[in-house]
Amino acid sequence: MEEGAVTQPIKFLEPRAKVVASRDRIIADLKDILPEDCLVHEPRELVPFETDAFVSYRRLPLAVALPKTTEQVAAAMKYCHRYGIPVVPRGAGTSLSGGAIPQEDAVVIGLSKMASILELDFYNRTARVQAGVTNLSISDAAGAEGFFYAPDPSSQLACTIGGNIGMNSGGAHCLKYGVTTNNLLGVKMVLVDGTVLELGGKHLDAAGYDLLALVCGSEGQLGIVTEATVRLIAKPEGARPVLFGFETSEEAGSCVADIIGAGIIPVAIEFMDKPAIEICEAFAKAGYPLDVGALLIVEVEGSEAEMDAMLADIVTIAKKHGVKTVKECQSAMEAAAIWKGRKSAFGATGRIADYICMDGTVPLSQLSYVLKKTSEITDRLGLRVANVFHAGDGNMHPLILFNANDPDDAARAEEAGNEILKLCVDAGGCLTGEHGVGIEKRDLMRHQYGEADLAQQMAVRAAFDEGWLMNPSKVFPLEGRG
């Protein structure tokens, strides 16, 4: 079997049922189960599936199934379950933690052919969609009637709702509206053995256990979601992003904590430090001030009067923290540019260097402290860092810049990332706010959790997938089970 460029091998330590069928036999069988255009198995056609946005790891899968219906997903899963073949679910492959990276003995089940919006029910404010639909297309479809789907990852043009559910994705506007789990009402999902479950629906709450909330953020290990019912929200009367420039990151961080601590909840509070401002401005011409050390993008919404009132309160707090610049945008075009700059931060960074993006979440009172310590860590290791993140949620995204062609640089970047995530946990936070554990952070789970915590999470996983076949070698430390 031809392999892609394997930067680092993935270890397989978990005691899994051996694949009893040969690769040729599995492909032949899957051809019987799936329509002809729904199976990819030629090595060169498998290359697009060898990694995701966590490009440090690559591995060609055994085959890729691209089913068109829930029934086809179920048939493929049932077959794989019978023969002990690992299954890796895949949306758009935008995972930053390696959540969609396959193993060489695994069948990838991709949802790209299941991308229909099945129902827009404005009366109940819900959309029912196939899991392969992109995040942004839901808002696009609902927009004409004045509604939108709130969680907005930066990759929303590409990422799918199924992937969003797997990682419990967030986004800039989640401060007010909540992340995926707060906007998800129901799913249709296929269990490892091909059983189809429907959880939730258009109603609130659930009788019995809240399996829907459990599935959201379970990184494709409890089953494959094929359909989702999500909440639509009415567009506000108006919305206005405002730029607040500060001398230092610490001032900006304290200001965020004070805004939230005062009980004020804008739609978004995004944070950019000087390197992030420079990178994004160079790329997007967003109109960011270049003479400040840190920038907050605060978006308020509602009527003009409501926006004015909330902004006045925020300006008062910002002044206490020595705000240097307050810049209100003067047009819809300026507003769009501000958001384009923020949302292209990762892409813009990728133009100038390799980077890894951390995703720790901390209590807001710890924001300034963690920013300061993050700089100390990267300074000590001789690395550059750019911070651009969802400050109102305490969800930090330090981008650690390095040169992937220099193994020593790469090792130091990984070391810095690990230290920063441990710092977040030690400050009362957690390893991940929205990107998931995936491959990237699986070994750090021991820093966050004790044996009993991990054992309980693994017991829950086993209650869905006794044979450990679904998206293996992720989330849990490998020496655990995979």
Added chain:
Amino acid sequence: MEEGAVTQPIKFLEPRAKVVASRDRIIADLKDILPEDCLVHEPRELVPFETDAFVSYRRLPLAVALPKTTEQVAAAMKYCHRYGIPVVPRGAGTSLSGGAIPQEDAVVIGLSKMASILELDFYNRTARVQAGVTNLSISDAAGAEGFFYAPDPSSQLACTIGGNIGMNSGGAHCLKYGVTTNNLLGVKMVLVDGTVLELGGKHLDAAGYDLLALVCGSEGQLGIVTEATVRLIAKPEGARPVLFGFETSEEAGSCVADIIGAGIIPVAIEFMDKPAIEICEAFAKAGYPLDVGALLIVEVEGSEAEMDAMLADIVTIAKKHGVKTVKECQSAMEAAAIWKGRKSAFGATGRIADYICMDGTVPLSQLSYVLKKTSEITDRLGLRVANVFHAGDGNMHPLILFNANDPDDAARAEEAGNEILKLCVDAGGCLTGEHGVGIEKRDLMRHQYGEADLAQQMAVRAAFDEGWLMNPSKVFPLEGRG
């Protein structure tokens, strides 16, 4: 062993490990484990623990432990686990579904001695409390600083945060702020074998699976929560309940659906039909109009201008549905009276008749249809019904009035309740919005779920409690396992 007035026996069908120790031995052992004032075992002292607010069932437990610390809870659980003794967690005993009703071979673990507020952290907008703290006391403690805890069950003066977590409780003001699961950030909990877990904290999100969301609403079957970290919310600038009177329940129901369908989210939209209005007004002198067929209490909040703007939109919609009366309250005293009337609905109903309260939740588009069908069911069975519920959430509470001393009447009330809940499920809704399944609805779970759904829920339960010892004979149909 002396028994309380057993209205209906509880069946024990699940294949559970037999209690190997005698009652006397168990009590002697628990005396060794717990401080002297933390164990109740004399039959007459056990009477307060024989039932909860679902008074149809009563049974004296074997003993009641009232620990003062998490360590004592853990010690009692570890002991009970070793000897296969069922454990029933208990907050304030306000469950409407029988969630806290014991079995005669069970040890009740009550949290009443763990009622301290451990930390108010206004900077991070969180409160850390022991699980036996009452719901309202959190808001009372945070009030001076301008914050409150949002979920507000009608029983909030008595019910505990631990019970709220067990049932994922809601309340009138949850339309805007969400129910318990949306306001819960972390718990300390004791597993069946005495292991102590800490889930979540002051940060958002979790690495790995969202066990916190799973535990919320799991009705005390996955462990006993001993501490909780909850979100505090800033009090609004102002709040104003407004009464909207309609000729018919159908008009009021359609109006609710149109308000929500337009994307307007007030703080609360409560619904009362004519019988409910009369019962509550007679009890609370709330100032409700008596010449209408149905009443909506709509609460808006914010600045005067914000409230005026939202109310104007709502009035426009209400007029389309033929609103007869719009009554704004003129003072804080009037506002308090309006809410007192609503929140005392169950108590006021209890003064005039026995009643059972259903808790189905439906998509809002089905509200009018379900109200109409509910009347048809109770009419056919010769019963009176009063509807008073969280309309904005689609969370219906028909109170079916009957005479508990007339077995035929009681049987018809139970039949009506079952038919109404099946109606809710068939209309795309679910059996329970906030009261839980408990004993009351366990047999109806088959109407909501297929075999695969129930099997998956039970597998998750077993992943926490293999021996089925925690709060047994609840949530799942008895012929399943209990």
